Amino acid sequence: MSEIIVKRIGPWRLTQEQILQLHCHYKAEYGDFVILFSVKDKTLYVNQCMPDDDIERVLRVLNYEGEAINDNGCEVEPDIDFLYKRYGDSTYFILMDAVHQLSEARLDRAAKEKAPMIIKVIDTFYMDDDNSISFPEHLAYYISDFARGKGWRTAHNKVNMGTEYIFYLGYLMGQGIITVDE
Numbered sequence: 001m002s003e004i005i006v007k008r009i010g011p012w013r014l015t016q017e018q019i020l021q022l023h024c025h026y027k028a029e030y031g032d033f034v035i036l037f038s039v040k041d042k043t044l045y046v047n048q049c050m051p052d053d054d055i056e057r058v059l060r061v062l063n064y065e066g067e068a069i070n071d072n073g074c075e076v077e078p079d080i081d082f083l084y085k086r087y088g089d090s091t092y093f094i095l096m097d098a099v100h101q102l103s104e105a106r107l108d109r110a111a112k113e114k115a116p117m118i119i120k121v122i123d124t125f126y127m128d129d130d131n132s133i134s135f136p137e138h139l140a141y142y143i144s145d146f147a148r149g150k151g152w153r154t155a156h157n158k159v160n161m162g163t164e165y166i167f168y169l170g171y172l173m174g175q176g177i178i179t180v181d182e
Contacts, residue, residue, distance in 0.1 A: 005041070006044050006059070007043055007046070008046055009048060010047070014033060014036075018045070032088070032091075034047050034090075035087075035098075036094060037097075044058065044059070044098075061076045061079050061095055070096075080092070139180060140166055144165060144166055146162075147164065
């Protein structure tokens with residue numbers, strides 16, 4: 001679980017940036033302020049009138065690290081339903097956006113930790129003189145170019161479709177489904 005700082009504030013203490021975020025991004029009225037979340041400094045801003053039990057529900061949802069948070073039977077589903085019914089859709093959207101941002105940050109952290117280890121293995125293999133495979137660079141270029149031309153986006157929008165297609169090329173080659181002789 002991550003440490004989330006909770007700050008109780010009155011709506012009149014919101015910054016201009018927070019008010020714009022509330023109005024423009026979440027389409028909520030100034031007087032409807034219940035929660036706002038800053039992923040940058042992991043701070044949950046809550047309306048000073050919000051009961052402690054409700055804040056605990058919000059924190060349970062934000063700290064949920066499982067899959068499929070929107071599925072029936074999810075362990076935080078009762079909390080999400082309660083918060084939606086009590087505070088409305090703008091609070092729900094703010095909460096789900098915060099959950100998404102925290103999830104993305106967790107995925108980024110995990111990938112950043114794994115990458116150096118994986119790069120070391122690839123570099124070792126790449127520099128090995130006994131390496132008997134050849135990289136089908138021309139084929140990779142055209143597959144990547146074709147995939148980028150589709151105009152699609154990847155699930156987390158971190159890489160282009162060409163990169164994802166090259167990943168699948170490598171996977172399918174490893175499975176023996178595609179064979180490439182250059």
